[in-house]
Amino acid sequence: MLGRIALATTALGTATIAYAVGIERRRWTLRQATLPVLPEGARPLRILHISDIHMMPGQRSKQRWIEALDALEPDLVVNTGDNLAHKQAVPAVVRAIGPLLNRPGVFIFGSNDYYAPKPKNPLRYLMPKGKKKRVHGIPLPWRDLRAAMVERGWHDLTHVRRLVTVDGRNIAVAGVDDPHLRRDRYEQIAGRPDPTATLRLGITHSPEPRVLDSFAADGYDLVLAGHTHGGQLRIPGYGALVTNCELDRSRARGASRWGSHMWLHVSAGLGTSPYAPVRFACPPEASLLTLVPRPTGGTETQPNTRFNARADVR
Numbered sequence: 001m002l003g004r005i006a007l008a009t010t011a012l013g014t015a016t017i018a019y020a021v022g023i024e025r026r027r028w029t030l031r032q033a034t035l036p037v038l039p040e041g042a043r044p045l046r047i048l049h050i051s052d053i054h055m056m057p058g059q060r061s062k063q064r065w066i067e068a069l070d071a072l073e074p075d076l077v078v079n080t081g082d083n084l085a086h087k088q089a090v091p092a093v094v095r096a097i098g099p100l101l102n103r104p105g106v107f108i109f110g111s112n113d114y115y116a117p118k119p120k121n122p123l124r125y126l127m128p129k130g131k132k133k134r135v136h137g138i139p140l141p142w143r144d145l146r147a148a149m150v151e152r153g154w155h156d157l158t159h160v161r162r163l164v165t166v167d168g169r170n171i172a173v174a175g176v177d178d179p180h181l182r183r184d185r186y187e188q189i190a191g192r193p194d195p196t197a198t199l200r201l202g203i204t205h206s207p208e209p210r211v212l213d214s215f216a217a218d219g220y221d222l223v224l225a226g227h228t229h230g231g232q233l234r235i236p237g238y239g240a241l242v243t244n245c246e247l248d249r250s251r252a253r254g255a256s257r258w259g260s261h262m263w264l265h266v267s268a269g270l271g272t273s274p275y276a277p278v279r280f281a282c283p284p285e286a287s288l289l290t291l292v293p294r295p296t297g298g299t300e301t302q303p304n305t306r307f308n309a310r311a312d313v314r
Contacts, residue, residue, distance in 0.1 A: 025272055027283040028065040030072075033255050034290045034304040037221040037263050042198055042293050045167065048074035048100070049287040051205075051226025052269025054085040054112060055093045062270060062284075063096040070099035072288055075167045077103055077154075080226040080267060081110030081178065081205035084140045085117060085274055094148045104166050105154035108175040110205035110227060113142040117273045157203055159188040172197035174220075180206035180227060180245060186214045193220065199291065207247045207266050216259040222291070223264050228252045230268025234281035253282070255289075255303040263303075265289060 038045065048069060055062065077100045083093045094101075116137030146156055155164060157175030164171050172193035177183035184204070193200040199222065202215040207225035215223050230253035231240020240252035250256070253268040270284040 024281075024283055025277055025279040026061055028062070028270070029283040029285040030069075031254070031268075031285045031287040032290070032306050033265070033287065034292055035222065035255055035263050035265070036294045037291050038199060038293045040293050040296060042169075043167070045076070045169070045199065045291040046072070046074045047224075047289045047291065048072060048077045049080070049224050049265060049267050049289055050077065050097075050100075050270065051080040051224075051267035052082040052110070052112075052229060052271050053093060053096070054082055054117075054269070054271025054273065055089040055096065056086050056274060057088050057092050059092065063092055066096040066270070066286070067099055069286055070103070074100075074103060074288065076164075076171070077105035078201075078203055078224050079105065079107035079149075079154075080203055080224055081108050082112040082226060082269070082271070083109075083145060084113050084142065085271065087116060087138065087140055090141055090144045090148070093145060097149075101149065101152035101154060104164060105149070106157050106164065106173050106175070106203065107149055107154055108157050108177065108203055108205060109142055109146075110178045111181050112273075113140060113145065114178075114181070116140055117275055119275045159185055161189045161191075161193065163194060163197065169198040170194070170196070172200045173203070174201075174215075175203040176211055178205040179208040179211050184208070184211055186211060190214065190218065192218050195219075206245045207243075207251070207264065209246050212258050212262075212264060216262040220262055223258070223262060224267070225264065226267045226269050228266055228268070229272065229279075230266075230282040230285070232272065232276075232279055232282055236281055240282075253285075254305060 118135055118137040157173055158177050161174040164173055174189045176186055200220045202220045202223040204211050204225050206227040228243045234240050240249045243252045253266050255265045258264040267287055268282055268285045
């Protein structure tokens with residue numbers, strides 16, 4: 001009897017790993033959410049949020065799926081970093097986001113734009129943050145990727161504040177360098193954004209609370225982030241095991257309130273480390289956010305979220 005139980009447990013574990021490696025990590029999914037962050041009377045604004053692509057040169061399925069996102073016709077594209085996973089991946093990333101580069105866009109970088117991933121014990125991901133020793137891989141050609149995006153008109157928001165015009169409206173945008181590497185210097189963008197802007201939008205790679213608190217204190221309406229991979233491994237009914245930052249597990253992916261005024265949206269991202277190519281109960285995603293006016297009377301609503309999955313495992 002015990003032998004049968006052990007055999008069944010082993011078979012279940014093997015099937016779960018096979019699914020996480022062979023199917024779910026390429027089950028490209030579109031998350032759609034409606035967020036009440038605009039002033040009264042404003043027209044809806046559609047933002048495509050992409051993050052954590054972690055591109056390898058030969059990932060054709062991922063490239064095709066990202067290319068197809070242009071059909072959503074977003075008003076603004078926001079890229080919150082970790083595009084690269086290989087020193088030769090820049091052409092693949094540019095090819096994938098090529099159609100989107102014809103639209104208004106802003107971006108910042110994450111740790112895996114600066115450094116390649118390295119082999120490591122997956123259990124380190126579950127260790128308390130303070131007990132990890134950070135190990136960097138080889139430097140990656142992030143400057144080449146930056147040049148390609150800037151040349152096509154996207155704005156690098158690394159420690160930059162600016163007004164951008166989107167659909168005929170001014171949006172105040174600002175961003176910080178990756179807090180996961182402690183490269184953030186919020187003091188360089190501190191201060192209240194233009195109060196006449198239709199939207200005050202902040203972006204960061206890692207959603208560290210110290211950065212989110214700063215954006216909230218300055219009066220931003222919405223902050224977009226990535227980095228967490230949604231937990232990457234989630235237990236149904238429990239959620240993410242970890243966030244790989246100081247953010248609480250309940251916010252590992254999707255939209256939530258941060259303080260009395262600001263909303264936060266964390267993308268679960270589109271990729272994985274090549275040394276941990278698994279996802280479970282957390283498919284790779286891009287997010288289409290429809291921003292609408294805040295409700296009158298001071299009563300905030302919860303985001304309306306839905307998913308549209310399309311598998312492509314070629």
